[in-house]
Amino acid sequence: MNKNQIRLAIAGINGRMGQSILKLLNTQTIKNILLNGVIETKSSLKEKKKILYKSNFLNIKSNLIDIINYFDILIDFTNPKSTIEHLHICKSYNKKIVIGTTGFSIQQKLIIKKISKNIAIILSSNFSLGINILLKILENITKIFCKNKLENKIDIDIIEKHHKNKIDAPSGTALSLKNNIIKTYKKYNFKKKIKCHSIRAADLYGEHNVLFSFIGEQIELIHRASNRKSFAEGAIKAAIWLYTKKTGMYNMSNVLKI
Numbered sequence: 001m002n003k004n005q006i007r008l009a010i011a012g013i014n015g016r017m018g019q020s021i022l023k024l025l026n027t028q029t030i031k032n033i034l035l036n037g038v039i040e041t042k043s044s045l046k047e048k049k050k051i052l053y054k055s056n057f058l059n060i061k062s063n064l065i066d067i068i069n070y071f072d073i074l075i076d077f078t079n080p081k082s083t084i085e086h087l088h089i090c091k092s093y094n095k096k097i098v099i100g101t102t103g104f105s106i107q108q109k110l111i112i113k114k115i116s117k118n119i120a121i122i123l124s125s126n127f128s129l130g131i132n133i134l135l136k137i138l139e140n141i142t143k144i145f146c147k148n149k150l151e152n153k154i155d156i157d158i159i160e161k162h163h164k165n166k167i168d169a170p171s172g173t174a175l176s177l178k179n180n181i182i183k184t185y186k187k188y189n190f191k192k193k194i195k196c197h198s199i200r201a202a203d204l205y206g207e208h209n210v211l212f213s214f215i216g217e218q219i220e221l222i223h224r225a226s227n228r229k230s231f232a233e234g235a236i237k238a239a240i241w242l243y244t245k246k247t248g249m250y251n252m253s254n255v256l257k258i
Contacts, residue, residue: 006243009037009071011086013051013060014044016163017077017100020228021235022051030236037067041082064089073098073239079167080104087115096120096245098238100127100231102172116249120242124252125172127234130223131208132252135180137221138210142181146188150214156181156192159209161199169198173208 012018018038025035035053042062050057061067064074064086073096076083083101090097102125104112112123126132145151160174170178178194185192205225212219225231234252241255252258 005032005034006073006240007034007036007071008239009039009064009067009074010035011039011064011074011076011082012078013038014040014048015077016228017231017235020232021075021077022053024229024232024236026053033236033240037061037070039064039067068093068095072096073242075235075239076101077235080108084108084111087112087121091115091118094119096239096242097122098235098242099123100125100235102175103168113249117247120245120248120250122238122242122250122252122255124234124238125176126231127238127252128223128225128230129234129256130225130230131173131176132256132258134208134210134221134223135176135253136258138177138180139184141212141219142184146185146190151185151188151190151192153214154192155213156194157197157211157213158194159197159199159211161201161204161207163203163205164200166200169200170196171198171206171208173206174198177208177210 010018010021013022025033035058038051038058039061045060045062049060051060068089074086074090075098076086077100080101080103083099087097096119099112099121112121115121145154158174158177160171162171174196178196181194182192205227207222207224210221238252238255242250
């Protein structure tokens, strides 16, 4: 094995993001990346027990311990309970982890932050370049509102749309957008109520609309995904970036240098 090769594992391989990352790895040549382990829930294994990676089949395991010696970085798109379990295992075996799971409780987020003192972690609600640029734009717009003392003259709404099987609402991305605005407001000692609206329908990939309403005018910012390729590319980019880190909690703004 190439000593510079990054061995990846994917948790949630049969899910939408797991399949999108697998498709990307199978159709593009990404230097020094090797998919070397995949896991899924036991119930999912009844339908699919192997996946094709390049020209070889990988057995899907139901327990992270079964592949613990075969990867350096875990990419996890599962659910909060499973991710926290995987996080504790990664800590015990000194494995890095990229977390794309959303819907964590406050307590679970504190666990993630605590474990980041021992291993390197990237936690992101959205791995696309577009959303992370939008976060920066929102920060700058909010600063303008605050500097001009317009915070109480504006209504802010976030409307998000996803496929009908997505469980958490509002989405993790919508909450990141909201928290980004609130964080900037706090720097100026301002408070602002921001309303989130969720739509779950059909097989929508994901759309986020941030609406600033004034008397007589509106500013509307929209990010719309047409497929999951950008999210998969971002997750792989995050894993490559994280490889050189020893410990710490990071997000996509660190990876993208935004």
